[in-house]
Amino acid sequence: MFSGLSSLVIEDVTDQDGVIVVRARTAGQMVPCPRCGAGTGQVHGYYGRTVADVPADGRQVVVHVRVRRMRCPVLDCPVQTFREQVPGVLDRYQRRTTRLAGQAGEVARRLAGRAGAGLLAALGVPLSRHTAMRVLLRLPLPEVSVPRVLGVDDFALRRGHVYATVLIDAETGGRVDVLAGRTVEVVEAWLRGHPGVEVVCRDGSGAYGEAVRRALPGAV
């Protein structure tokens, strides 16, 4: 039932007003410093993350995970403490486990709007239409490879209200990334974080032109 949480140690499972509440912690193994790679088991402190998991028997499942803040053992490492990551279970800034986000995103991708939200509700995943769209935007994409020729376009999530930006490799047609919003700042930040684009094909909002001028003054 909790196979997706198999990297965690489950300490307690309780029924709280019909919601299945799982208390879990990380297994306590050595983890590498994200900066220098030194392995460490030194715990600086603990913090809690609460995420929703896939429903069990039609009931919501909420997981409280105790995660460690680790101390890097290398004295001159610029990273003194860091949060341990729980890949496959907790992604940064997510309020759902990876598998719930993946399932919800799959539903949102196939059944847009109210139909998707309705199906998820029937499955025991209370997710508004807008949240379903946000889940879709946060779906982990394969490692971003920076294309030489980048296509940039916007699309409406809700008619005329909420926009996202889709980045396409113009040479292969593959989707490179999806950004929430279509402002100069959003696109500029992505371009600055992913150097290597030589040519940008853009459509839609004029903000894209401004973002390209700021981040890639040498691009075509």
Ligand SMILES: [Zn+2]
């Ligand atoms: Zn370090």
